[in-house]
Amino acid sequence: MKNLKPVNFNILASITFLFFSILLFGCEKENTIQTTKLLLNNSNILLDSAFKILLTDIQDISVTVSNANSDKLLSQNEFELIYNKAINENDIHSKNEISKIMGFSDYALFLEARKRILNNIVLLNKKYSLNKLSMTELKSIMSSGLTNKNSTNSKTTFMINPDECLEKYKDCLDGATATYAAEQVACVGLGALGWTIIGGALFVACEAVSNYHLYINDRTCRTNLKYCK
Numbered sequence: 001m002k003n004l005k006p007v008n009f010n011i012l013a014s015i016t017f018l019f020f021s022i023l024l025f026g027c028e029k030e031n032t033i034q035t036t037k038l039l040l041n042n043s044n045i046l047l048d049s050a051f052k053i054l055l056t057d058i059q060d061i062s063v064t065v066s067n068a069n070s071d072k073l074l075s076q077n078e079f080e081l082i083y084n085k086a087i088n089e090n091d092i093h094s095k096n097e098i099s100k101i102m103g104f105s106d107y108a109l110f111l112e113a114r115k116r117i118l119n120n121i122v123l124l125n126k127k128y129s130l131n132k133l134s135m136t137e138l139k140s141i142m143s144s145g146l147t148n149k150n151s152t153n154s155k156t157t158f159m160i161n162p163d164e165c166l167e168k169y170k171d172c173l174d175g176a177t178a179t180y181a182a183e184q185v186a187c188v189g190l191g192a193l194g195w196t197i198i199g200g201a202l203f204v205a206c207e208a209v210s211n212y213h214l215y216i217n218d219r220t221c222r223t224n225l226k227y228c229k
Helices: 002-026 027-040 049-067 076-088 093-101 107-128 134-149 164-190 199-226
Strands: none
Touching: 002 107, 049 107, 049 134, 049 164, 049 199, 076 093, 093 107, 107 164, 134 164, 164 199
């Protein structure tokens, strides 16, 4: 029976993540539209120091994932199991594995960035009501913030074809980063740190799914880049 628990938990986590994403970000459409227009037409959030730090931390994670040297392609169940053990059980081996997969030489650096991301999302929600936005609208705001950062992907170290291939890769990675940022907001909304009463276990499971999406989306971007001509 013990061998079945991780699989069942992962399936439940993924389904619950999708369900609550729709529930949390799909309702109150009129308020959402008004809030989005306010955010997109008002540069305050783009100038907010907490928003800039949030984007920097998320972008740094995205770049380190791209620079990771892990050749093994994990399944979602494998990734979630390692992530959950690292966070929930404080398992040293799992911490080191996640650190390597995400491109960090020291797991403490990933934990530190993760903590800042969560705290800044809570702060920004209080100021700008991010919980009223849909996933698409959150991605739009994150994309606007990333566009304002001219140093996007400057740390990436790939031998790439110039011009068109570089532009396609940049767009792909920016899209993956914006998706990751939006999903992190959704995950905080599910957790004890967020704006619902859902417990910490679901929050960590949601985070695992979000980090896996970044990991697999980056692999897709790199594969497309590899065969770009």
